[in-house]
Amino acid sequence: MGLFADLRDSISAVTAKLFAGESEDPKRIGIYGPPNAGKTTLANRIARDWTGDAVGPESHIPHETRRARRKENVEIERDGHTVSIDIVDTPGVTTKVDYEEFLDHDMEKDEAVRRSREATEGVAEAMHWLREDVDGVIYVLDSTTDPFTQVNTMLIGIIESRDLPVLILANKTDLEDSNVQRIRNAFPQHETIELSALEGENMDEVYDRIAEKFG
Amino acid sequence: MPHQCTNCGHTFADGSKEMLSGCPECGGNKFQFHPGEIPDDAPDDGTEEPPERPDTGVPSAVGKAAATVRDFVRDDSAPTPPPDDAPPSDEATPRDDATTQGGDAPETGGASSTGSRASDDADGHDSADETAADADADVEDTAQASARSEMVTDDDLPERPPSEGRVVKEPDADADEPDMAALREELNEQFESIKVLAPGQYELNLMELYDREEYIIALQENGRYVIEVPETFAGSDRREE
Incomplete structure (x- = not known):
């Protein structure tokens, strides 16, 4: 009988360890932002740099990412220690989705409508994730566009209201009309890091900040 | 003497009719009311009340009517005179009618029905009248009392219907706004998270x-x-099942 008691104790000890371990699981970092800000490019850059795999296909067509895609256990090494995060690439958040914008990209109407519907579902999913499943946010903005938009203001507001740690990335610095200062001015309360996810520019600083913020 | 011309200082007995046609001395139509004896020198303070009385003429008329009614009551005379006297007051102004009737109707009723009630009323008024010893002062006091009651009832009568009207209207107006706000909230709440x-x-x-x-x-x-x-929803559903 003592054997059973020991066995039970050891099982409960293991279970306790498991649950304790769960709280130290990698933090789930959501990559959020408007469509075509370069979220998937960044997610792929991070995933390739640290795991060798990609997260998903990148595209110039908006709403290429219509389902949140997760890359788990991305271990980022900084200054000798490792920060483990789950990266969630989310569909671009917007308040309007119209299939007609896809028609310009050589798409049949049926396909455009389907894509539009999926994108809408993706936004709903992204918003739902933001509510429940995200421990921190990397907010990606296209530095060639005006950051003062309803979507950006609303999302940053939600993130702030949840007290989530957030990094703002001013992406596409490789483009001529990139204006990082405009983004810094828009969200002075948050740290803004410039980068080109496509070219891999300034990624070292991005990883430093990720490790600091979410480690 | 309670009333004094603010212009020349001429004094009048309380309730004096002389004042109604202006000061006989100087023709002034502003008078100051002094509850007690006043010196011959007329201090020019407290000019609020005098202007009202002579200017309007209505309160004095009311006071007169009320005083005469009161006198009849006081004398325990036949019940008929008060109604006879009331009409003159009616003629004066419709406002007076309401006020005199409102203020004095119970008393006249008491006088006509039983002497004891009338005496009770009279006692009540005597206590009020005690401030003034003269018969003139007595009349004046009733005028004052009725003027006061008149002011109250006057305020009440005209105000109540409008205020009630407002009360009816304002809630409508107010209700409209909250309704709109509530409607907006409701619509916002109902606004679908995804609109097709x-x-x-x-x-x-x-x-x-x-x-x-x-x-x-x-x-x-x-x-x-x-x-x-x-x-959590699923759980509650299961429970329901």
């Missing part, structure tokens, strides 16, 4: 999507959603 404008065209209410517990996982073109019901 046309197949492939959607408007998204991000805050609503963020706030709602259930999770929309699929859209259908008939405007329906496939949603994932939170576990």
Whole structure:
């Protein structure tokens, strides 16, 4: 009988360890932002740099990412220690989705409508994730566009209201009309890091900040 | 003497009719009321009340009518005179009618029905009248008392209907605004998290999507959603089953 008691104790000890371990699981970092800000490019850059795999296909067509895609256990090494995060690439958040914008990209109407519907579902999913499943946010903005938009203001507001740690990335610095200062001015309360996810520019600083913020 | 011309200082007995046609001395029509004896020198303070009385003439008329009514009551005379005297007051102004009737009707009723009631009333008024010893002062006091009651009832009578009217109206007006606000809130609440404008065209209410517990996982073109019901809901459903 003592054997059973020991066995039970050891099982409960293991279970306790498991649950304790769960709280130290990698933090789930959501990559959020408007469509075509370069979220998937960044997610792929991070995933390739640290795991060798990609997260998903990148595209110039908006709403290429219509389902949140997760890359788990991305271990980022900084200054000798490792920060483990789950990266969630989310569909671009917007308040309007119209299939007609896809028609310009050589798409049949049926396909455009389907894509539009999926994108809408993706936004709903992204918003739902933001509510429940995200421990921190990397907010990606296209530095060639005006950051003062309803979507950006609303999302940053939600993130702030949840007290989530957030990094703002001013992406596409490789483009001529990139204006990082405009983004810094828009969200002075948050740290803004410039980068080109496509070219891999300034990624070292991005990883430093990720490790600091979410480690 | 309670009344004094503010211009020349001429004094009048309380309730004096002389004042009604202006000061006989100087023709002034502003008078100052002094409750007690006043010196011959006329201090020019407290000019608020005198202007009203002679200017309007109505309160004095009311006071007169009320005083005469009161006198009849006081004398325990036949019940007929008060109604006879009331009409003159009616003639004066409709306002007077309401006030004199409102203020004195119970008393006249008491006088006509039983002497004891009348005496009770008289006692009550005597106590009020004690401040002035003269018969003139007595009359004046009743005038004052009725003037006071007149002011109250006057305020009440004209104000109440309008105020009630306002009360009726204002809630409507107020109710309209809250209703609109409530309606807006309701509409906002009801505003779908995803509005299907046309197949492939959607408007998204991000805050609503963020706030709602259930999770929309699929859209259908008939405007329906496939949603994932939170576990808590499912749990309660099971309990219900």
